[in-house]
Amino acid sequence: MNFDFSDDAKALGEQARRLFADKAGTAPARRAMAADAPDHDAALWAEVVALGWTAARVPEAHGGLGLTPEESAQLAEAAGHYLAHVPLVSTLLATEALIIAGSEAQQAKYLPGIADGSLRAVVAVNEPGAPSPTSLKTRADGGALTGVKAPIADLAGAGLAIVAAAGPDGPSLWLVETAAATVEAVETLDLVRRHGRLTLDGTPAEPLGDAAAYQAWLDRAAVILAYEAIGTGHAAMDMTVAYAKTRVAFGQTIGRYQGVKHKLADMYIKLELARAHALHGLAMMDAGGAELTQSASAARVASLDALAFCAEEAVQLHGGIGYTWESDCQFYYRRNRALVGTIGARGWWADRLVRALEQRNRAAA
Amino acid sequence: MDFNDSPAEAEYRAKVRSWLDANAADYREPHEDWDLKTFIAHSKAWQAKKYEAGYTGITWPVPVGGQGLSPMHSIIYSQEEGRFHTPSGLYSIGLGMCIPTVFTHGSPEVTARYVPKALRGEEVWCQLFSEPAAGSDLAGIRTKAVRDGDDWIIDGQKVWTSFAHASDYGIVVTRTDPSVPKHKGLTMFIVDMKAPGMEVRGIKQMSGDSGFNEVFFTGVRVPDAWRLGAVGDGWKVALTTLMHERLAVGGKPRSAPGYEQLMSLARLTEAPNGAPAIEAGDVRQRIAQTYINDQGIKLTQMRALSALSKGQVPGPEQSIAKVVVAKTMQDLASFALDLAGGDGLLAGNDADPELAKLQSSYIGAAGLRIAGGTDEILRNIIAERVLGLPGDLRPDKDKPFNAAA
Numbered sequence: 001m002n003f004d005f006s007d008d009a010k011a012l013g014e015q016a017r018r019l020f021a022d023k024a025g026t027a028p029a030r031r032a033m034a035a036d037a038p039d040h041d042a043a044l045w046a047e048v049v050a051l052g053w054t055a056a057r058v059p060e061a062h063g064g065l066g067l068t069p070e071e072s073a074q075l076a077e078a079a080g081h082y083l084a085h086v087p088l089v090s091t092l093l094a095t096e097a098l099i100i101a102g103s104e105a106q107q108a109k110y111l112p113g114i115a116d117g118s119l120r121a122v123v124a125v126n127e128p129g130a131p132s133p134t135s136l137k138t139r140a141d142g143g144a145l146t147g148v149k150a151p152i153a154d155l156a157g158a159g160l161a162i163v164a165a166a167g168p169d170g171p172s173l174w175l176v177e178t179a180a181a182t183v184e185a186v187e188t189l190d191l192v193r194r195h196g197r198l199t200l201d202g203t204p205a206e207p208l209g210d211a212a213a214y215q216a217w218l219d220r221a222a223v224i225l226a227y228e229a230i231g232t233g234h235a236a237m238d239m240t241v242a243y244a245k246t247r248v249a250f251g252q253t254i255g256r257y258q259g260v261k262h263k264l265a266d267m268y269i270k271l272e273l274a275r276a277h278a279l280h281g282l283a284m285m286d287a288g289g290a291e292l293t294q295s296a297s298a299a300r301v302a303s304l305d306a307l308a309f310c311a312e313e314a315v316q317l318h319g320g321i322g323y324t325w326e327s328d329c330q331f332y333y334r335r336n337r338a339l340v341g342t343i344g345a346r347g348w349w350a351d352r353l354v355r356a357l358e359q360r361n362r363a364a365a
Numbered sequence: 366m367d368f369n370d371s372p373a374e375a376e377y378r379a380k381v382r383s384w385l386d387a388n389a390a391d392y393r394e395p396h397e398d399w400d401l402k403t404f405i406a407h408s409k410a411w412q413a414k415k416y417e418a419g420y421t422g423i424t425w426p427v428p429v430g431g432q433g434l435s436p437m438h439s440i441i442y443s444q445e446e447g448r449f450h451t452p453s454g455l456y457s458i459g460l461g462m463c464i465p466t467v468f469t470h471g472s473p474e475v476t477a478r479y480v481p482k483a484l485r486g487e488e489v490w491c492q493l494f495s496e497p498a499a500g501s502d503l504a505g506i507r508t509k510a511v512r513d514g515d516d517w518i519i520d521g522q523k524v525w526t527s528f529a530h531a532s533d534y535g536i537v538v539t540r541t542d543p544s545v546p547k548h549k550g551l552t553m554f555i556v557d558m559k560a561p562g563m564e565v566r567g568i569k570q571m572s573g574d575s576g577f578n579e580v581f582f583t584g585v586r587v588p589d590a591w592r593l594g595a596v597g598d599g600w601k602v603a604l605t606t607l608m609h610e611r612l613a614v615g616g617k618p619r620s621a622p623g624y625e626q627l628m629s630l631a632r633l634t635e636a637p638n639g640a641p642a643i644e645a646g647d648v649r650q651r652i653a654q655t656y657i658n659d660q661g662i663k664l665t666q667m668r669a670l671s672a673l674s675k676g677q678v679p680g681p682e683q684s685i686a687k688v689v690v691a692k693t694m695q696d697l698a699s700f701a702l703d704l705a706g707g708d709g710l711l712a713g714n715d716a717d718p719e720l721a722k723l724q725s726s727y728i729g730a731a732g733l734r735i736a737g738g739t740d741e742i743l744r745n746i747i748a749e750r751v752l753g754l755p756g757d758l759r760p761d762k763d764k765p766f767n768a769a770a
Contacts, residue, residue, distance in 0.1 A: 001367070001368055001369065001370065001374075001667065001670050001671050001674050002366055002367050002369075002671055002674070002675075003366055003368065003664070003667045003668055003670070003671040004366070004668065004671045004672070004675075006366075070366075237752075241752050241753070241754065244754060245753070245754065245755065252755075252758060253755055255748075255754035255755050256754070256755045256756070256757055256758055258741065258744070258745065258757065261744065261745065261748035261749070261752075261754050262741070262744040262745075262748065264748050264752055264754065265743075265744035265745075265747040265748045265751075265752070266744070268685070268747055268748075268751060268752060269685045269688065269689060269747070272661075272665060272682045272685050273657060273658065273661035273662075273665070273685070273689065274661075275665075275682070276660075276661045276662075276664035276665045276667075276668065276682075277657065277660070277661055277664065279366075279664065279668065280664050282366065283366040283367075283368075286366055287366070287367070297653075298653075298656060298657050298660065298661075301653055301657060302657045302661065305657075347646070347650065350649065350650050350653035350654075351646070351649050351653075353653045353656065353657075354628075354643075354649045354652050354653055354656075357624070357628065357652070357656065358628070358643075361625075361628070
């Protein structure tokens with residue numbers, strides 16, 4: 001049995017954690033909150049591209065390194081942990097869509113640019129008034145899309161948007177070159193990661209795979225995002241553990257009190273459950289396994305539960321100082337909302353999990 | 366990633382499987398009607414069969430009668446035997462915890478006398494640790510042993526002793542020096558469960574079953590040769606036993622309902638609006654949560670198995686297992702019985718058999734949350750050993766035991 005990351009993937013994760021520990025983290029995140037701060041840290045992004053991380057998952061035929069989803073997961077977790085102010089996870093999600101749904105021509109057109117950093121791509125699922133990734137109002141009419149997508153992470157500066165829109169056979173993905181659409185900034189609760197609004201008004205678009213490909217991509221995106229959420233939740237836990245070891249109240253460090261340490265143990269428990277499901281999801285992605293929807297949905301729900309708990313209790317256990325603007329707790333508290341609001345919230349994915357279990361039961365019956 | 370055996374593991378599994386197919390045929394169906402006597406007889410016969418075939422003490426050193434194989438071999442054997450309804454439980458404490466303590470800390474003579482008979486299943490062992498005033502705080506035990514020539518005389522009371530009534534021998538932790546701090550004045554002995562002065566009384570649990578006992582010691586003599594470890598080293602010796610306990614306790618009891626049972630119940634039950642309960646949002650959320658917890662622990666154990674399979678030490682993530690399993694079992698049973706309304710209350714001959722299983726799971730879970738480390742102690746362990754938080758304040762830790770409040 002080999003239910004673990006490959007040594008290569010672990011080594012890449014280690015490299016990513018080293019870079020982000022040095023160049024990302026809460027201090028750069030705080031600088032990124034300023035109203036006049038750039039959309040992302042361009043110098044760090046240049047390093048990320050130079051290290052080949054945007055090329056990691058791109059097939060060698062298209063100028064990439066041809067690595068596996070395990071490498072994407074390691075990168076997403078490291079970026080999440082250090083709140084890296086670069087559009088890395090967006091790029092990983094867009095790359096995954098092109099890999100599983102793109103025609104040879106579509107891959108040849110876009111993947112080399114993503115790999116070498118000359119093209120930035122994002123995914124655009126959210127839209128106003130659509131609570132789930134399948135109840136979409138954006139519509140395709142021939143080769144054109146009309147609708148509003150927001151809030152979309154890392155939209156500013158992206159040349160390519162992979163847009164989810166309703167179609168005759170159900171929702172599916174479309175390729176939109178953003179130069180032909182309207183891009184504006186929107187405000188979100190996440191003050192570090194920039195989000196935008198993409199307005200499509202008969203904008204030229206090309207289908208990227210069919211409705212089934214969209215469903216498969218959602219599962220794969222859920223696994224990658226689970227690793228980002230686990231990274232962010234883990235950082236909130238680490239920060240709170242460190243504080244509980246030094247903060248003194250009633251004559252002893254607060255980490256001695258069971259009211260404190262049991263919450264920290266619960267953070268660990270929730271994160272480890274999420275890791276187990278996320279790893280299962282990755283194993284299914286690697287192998288094209290039949291249990292992908294089931295494992296990805298569980299990973300999504302468990303990781304969001306873990307992140308919400310870690311982010312909320314981090315503020316609580318820090319006490320008053322945790323509620324100040326100066327505290328780093330707010331980064332995790334706010335990022336939690338951004339990750340919940342990316343490809344459908346907890347409730348939709350919990351329902352998707354039960355549907356997958358029902359389908360498996362029917363198949364077995 | 367893959368979930369397959371290595372070639373060597375596959376070979377061992379095939380060997381085990383063919384042996385079990387040939388020898389465990391009588392245990393294909395559950396035997397719910399066994400009384401204690403029959404259960405013990407079947408357990409002994411089965412253990413002897415396994416011993417002859419080399420499937421006992423799989424990870425133990427060869428010199429003490431073990432097979433000298435890896436934890437993976439032991440796990441593979443358990444997985445394969447788990448496909449049958451072989452008698453289980455009688456030896457899990459003796460062979461899982463007591464005997465490894467005996468051959469780790471006992472003299473060569475003691476090891477030679479007791480280990481082979483225990484392994485063959487001829488003699489049954491129990492573990493005499495907890496006391497009425499010392500459960501989670503095990504080092505606070507009061508049962509005392511006083512030196513008398515070549516013997517020790519033991520007086521006191523133990524509690525929660527599984528299979529004491531069926532055991533021939535036990536290992537007992539005693540206080541031999543109350544004038545030093547509590548962890549330092551303990552000593553471990555082997556004790557003959559049939560010796561004069563031993564009295565075993567069953568404890569009737571909340572469930573109505575009697576799986577545990579109280580054991581009373583009144584002037585019980587044990588020879589000094591039966592001492593395990595040095596005088597005053599009993600805590601260190603007990604930690605050996607408890608380390609083996611951590612390996613033994615973990616997963617959900619095989620009989621306990623899981624998310625599949627919740628799903629089938631929810632399909633057959635009407636929600637207040639007349640639709641099947643499984644269509645209700647809150648029911649689906651609970652099914653998802655149960656799946657995440659139950660399956661999450663199974664997957665976490667597979668992460669540990671992968672490490673073992675590669676010859677590595679598993680990470681600390683396994684420490685979450687029991688605390689998640691026990692509470693999930695309670696929550697699931699409670700929610701499922703809620704769904705059934707008044708039918709969830711009918712018991713015994715008046716109960717629906719599926720609901721009866723949930724009732725017994727609901728009652729059993731309350732015990733599982735305490736046995737082998739309470740939820741609270743397990744959270745302390747995660748916080749202190751995994752996250753590195755400081756220990757609780759222990760005002761009695763460094764005081765002489767007989768001077769602590």
